Amino acid sequence: MTDQLLRLEGISKSFPGVRALSNVSLDLHAGEVHALVGENGAGKSTLMKILTGVYAKDAGTILIDGKPVDIDGPQTAQALGISVIHQELSLMPDLTIAENIFIGREKRRWWAFVDNKDLNRRAAQLFDQLGIYLDPRTKVGDLVVAQQQVVEIAKALSFDARILVMDEPTAALTEQETRVLFRIIRDLKRRGTGIIYISHRLEELREISDRITVLRDGEYIATMPTADADVRRVIALMVGREITHQTRPARSTRQRPTVLEVRGLTTKDLLRDVSFDVREGEILGFAGLMGAGRTEVARALCGIDPIERGEIYLRGRRVRIKSPADAARLGMGYLSEDRKRFGLLLDQDITLNVALSSLPSFTGPLGLVRDKRIREVSEDYVRSLRVKATSVRQQTQALSGGNQQKVVLARWLAKDCDILLVDEPTRGIDVGAKEEIYELLTSLAEQGKSIIMISSELPEVLRLAHRIVVMCEGRVTGILDNADADQETIMAYATQAGAHGGIAV
């Protein structure tokens, strides 16, 4: 291989008590997108942190252009032309785009004054190269996530990066924004940039990557050209077993009684006349583009955001929900897409996280909390939901995304909720754990729970939901039976409000 840009050879790394990487190798050619996949904890991030100088490796060699290099810190990595675009964006929202890109490298006048004109000019040049129009004087906080990502890419390029690491770049992007990102990536490839691309979304790897490398449990498993890689095989390599074939729910919920009826739900900001109902034992999917108002429906129903107009009937009885406490009392629980911010008590153990919603039911005489009982119940859920934890006294921040999701789920089950509103239940969760969450939701519905599932991943909606509500710009544009739905139909409804100038049902 003449144009081999980067080679990692036999990289090993241990943390106290954990062997994070053992003897992992990876190479990258100029103008190649090399996808790195694996479950959470497989070692992808650790490997990238070694490449970018955040961690020191225990053993192994890094070669750039065939020459061994010693990367002893992020600055060295940057000087060698390695840049990383983080999963969590690391821009400063109150500074402008140009200030963010060139922070620490500003051209100064009179020792202390920043030459803003120069900054803006250089940033504009970068955007020209990328074929993007963004005003460098805009504050980063005013940009949408996709635009912020473009700024990150521009920043990486401003360091003359030849090796770009992208960690889940599309996690927060919509379909169209992903298109733009892919265009930029193709452009970078043409100019000979090598890209290491980490993603959980296997479908998009097929489109954008040239080769795929699979890691599992800190070990190198396989590398294959994307053209030869079958998604199911990749998943099997990642989790170390075959995944059951993708199916659709067989059972119809047509005969089941209606549990929740929503009529004309309207909020100040976004929702307009949202009406739908949920049946017992049903998974009702909510599809739509970002900003369509799906999360807002769940938040309004659970009393987090105020409702301006509209009626909610629970088993035929009109209810008023003014706070999450009201919703919880009525047996409605919300699982946010942002588990860390709106779900977990990260520095508390599993028991308190599980019991949080149902604590009053765990108090004995004298108002004392019955810890033993909480512990037993938590252990039951840990077992039945298969939460991987060393003990129920473990802090939830030490758990993986899938297990954290299960802990929040356990909280609502402990509260005896019949209606679960799950918002992007598998966001940031690796493939194996995704399957478990799918099975879990399906079996909960089979036990008679009603589940409102918001998801931006259409295959997920089609696989789990009995019926699908499609939203666009704060309105419901269609309610489909699973049998009548496919990705194209859903997308048509999801984009149609504008075209029809209003409601189309």
Add this chain to the structure above:
Amino acid sequence: MRRVSDAPATKETATSASSTSPRSYLAAPHRWLELTPSLVRRQFQLLLAFASLLVIVIFFSVVNPHFSSRSNLTGILESTTVVGILALGTTFVIITGGIELSLGTGMTLTAVLTGIFLVHLGLPLPVGVLCGILSGALIGFINGTTIAFLGIPPFIATLATMLIAEGLALVISGAAPIYFSEVAGFTGIARGTLIPWLPNGVLILFVLTVIAAIVLNKTLLGRYTFAIGSNEEAAKISGVNVRRWKIAVYTLSGAFMGVAGLVLAARLNSAQPALGVGYELQAIAAVVIGGTSLQGGKGSILGTLIGALIVGTVTNGLRIMSVEPEWQTVIIGIVILLAVYTDILRRGRAST
């Protein structure tokens, strides 16, 4: 819900839920061995604080033999009482991620009000005492309400209360001390000895420590205190009535403040309207030295007691060594920095 486990063969499953026996992962032989070091790690800050206290006591005993005399040790406990009681209550507030600056002057106001109740209105002792404690709780309730319902940050809300209480104490008392000499038995609240050699004030501190520990660790209020401090938004979405519990926490802290005011007034046998400013900072210092995090979500009552004792001991020891009061304050400041820095060191190590 139960499902048959076909757990994926990843490494984590070795220690996690398997389907063989009900509590197999807890019963596994290595569990018990694991428990002890993790317990030590969890209580590390507490052990460290206790060890520091011991070292400090031994240091002063060696430097000055008078330090370890019974009368001086009792004196240390007595001088710790007021700050200790304030610190116990505010531990709750700090665990919710809040702060309380009105402790000192609020305490003065409750002492003055107790004086009004007992001396001017001539209420019977138990009634007057109860009213004094309740007026403390009311101050806390007002703090909690402005914070929970008006959304004013705790720092600002309690800063305002601090000033209001300071002014009211002076206005109500006419800027003159109220003496309790005619109230029979009042001074006994702090100075009497139900248990030989142990002043009642100190006894009150110990009893309140036990009560606070039970409330924090064993009741709903305690659990919600941790939950709110950990992640207020998540607690709210989980159906916890965060506003109500926050008000409860500040009210509880206010009640402790009321008791502190009572004990102080009983010890001095007077309500001094100009005294009180600065106590809140000593109390917060005691809480922080005891390992409670100002970020919320983490803390302990025992830690706070030890923290208060450290503050009291250092102050006393320095005085016995004839260090000037100005320098005593400087040294207390350094103690706080050291205490918090060791906590940061410990957490830094735990996270890597």
